[in-house]
Amino acid sequence: MLSQALGAVMLLYLGVGLLFLAAGLWASASLNRLARLLFGAGLAAHTAILLARWWQSYHLASGHQPLTLFSEKLRLVVLQAPMSNFYESLVFFAWCLPFLAILTWRRDLHDYLGTVVALGACLLLAYASLGGVDSRIKPLMPALKSNWLLIHVVTCFLGYAAFTLGFGVAILYLAQERRSRPSLPPRSQLDRLLYQTTIIGFLLLTLGILTGAVWAEQAWGRYWSWDPKETWSLITWLIYATLLHARLVKGWQGRRIAWLGVLGFVAVLFTYLGVSFLLPGLHSYLT
């Protein structure tokens, strides 16, 4: 049931992406309004699906350990947030994109930017639904049972999503740079949006790394152990720290910053996917 609903949301995002594209091509304000409305509806449905899966997951888990105290139930609710395997992380990642874009871009979310966001969310959902990813709810292993799980995963994935938005902006910037098109957003706006998404992503990724370190210290007695996923998140963090500082150096503006945004996103992708599939480590339960 939930997977069918998710499929519908995926198609809705696809439609929204095309609507935004049409709005850009014909410079139509009403198409833009319609696309935004549908985007909001899609996000609402997506949110409901996440909550339903959360409920299911909580229900399954409370079958393993019947609880009476309210505080124990609350803790189980926190632990059972639907973000503990690869499938759930894809669905949550897909949710973060429209959520962040609507929250932070507001009026800037139109035309091609809207297309980029909606198609990004659609692609992630398509991978989750059609990519042969195991969608079963699995019980949590003991190391994952920590109050830090929720905040760690939420900050990391919102951070990834912010960087993904930044990547979309950087690509548009580079396209504008090669051949200026009046239909695309002006470069000054793209530059500002790239900086804004980088700031948000950097803040969230920093929080994600910190909460992960505190958690690892509590679970294994090591706040840092050079596990591949950890190391790649540090690489990502270093690249975006470079971006923030490079803006302050003369001669590092515009195009080079956009390229750093692209490079940072490659590191994000590798942190999220590459490490799970190519390098073994502490985080390998994700696959």
Place this chain on the structure above:
Amino acid sequence: MSTSISNSRLTSRLWGQLTSIRLTVFLLLILAVVAVVGTLGFPGLYYTIWFLAPLGLLALNLLACLVEGLPQALKRAARPFTGEMALALPERGRFSWPAETAAPALVEEILRRELGRPRHQILGEEQVFFYGRGRLRPLGPYCVHLALVLILAGGVVGKFWGIEGRILLQPGIDGSSIELDQPGRKLPLGFLVRLEKFQVRYYEGSGGTPQEFRSDLTFLQDGAAVKQAVCRVNDPVVFGGYTFYQASYGTLPGGPVQLELTREDQRQSLELPFRRWVQLPGSEIQVMAVRVEGNLQGLGPAVQLAYRPGPGHPQFAWLLQKHPEKVKPLGPFRLALAPLKLEYYSVLQVKHDPGVGWVYGGFLLLLPGLYLAFFRPTQRWAVVLQKGRKDRWEGRLLGASPRSRETFLARTERLRERLQRGGA
């Protein structure tokens, strides 16, 4: 004479390099590249000169930036925003109101609505209303940089003054020392740790995923029990300056493994002492119990058997207590496992790290630092009122924000519109 001049020039050039953001950008990229190489199969790289040298340089770079910029940032953050400073802000617009307008009250009202409660000062002919926010912004990046220095320092302190190892506890054998990470080195604890009980629970029907495992521990000092505690994953125990983390567990047989052998309808039992070769009666085949598991992939208790039909390399097979049908025959023998007596041992990670406090201090300092740097841009506005020709009110809107140009310009624009409409 000339050497001292060139010396001081050299020093200042060096200092210039050390405080430059160009160096920062370079070092951050180098560190990223070396870290990438490290994940491609050189995990030891992070403790070699290739990583530590750029990291050390980055620490120097950070410290130099702090020394260079922090005093000025502190001074700027400490200096209150005054009417005189407001007058020096660049002009953003003008307006003119009729003489009968209650201008001071109206200006105050508009500023309060659009920004926040302004302050007021009379300087000669002029009345200045001014409002500023984000005074602490200059401290933000320095908080972040100081936090990073603290974290790096914490790492160094932990490396040099920390102790890290593991301890393997079995019921009935008290632990008195930890095995350090360097192979073969042990460190006496100065007290005893006793494993009273080890428990593991599995999820039902989940292929053997453990739901919880825990060690009930007693700490003994000079023969007397001083503390009892439960050590669980994500729930460590502190005693005697060390922290004990439930890392993993394993199983040992609680006696010899009992095998049931069937050969052409003839049954017989055989005892296998753990990890010793035993010859199967009336054959060349040798077997050895090498591993026991409490729950092998959700199939229940199991023993791993090494066997060799004669000289040569041994082969391995699993015997399942609850699923004798899954056990392959060994030559003429069919094998079954009598109920296993298992004993768990518990592996605890043990640590003493005086650097963790520094690292956590750095984490805590990072948060306000990032908040100030990113979300509290310095923004200042002022409205200057003056009586002009025919007693009309002549006003000027001033303002500046070195960063966050966009939000500043949008606010300023709204303010100007309100002011220009205001008198009418």
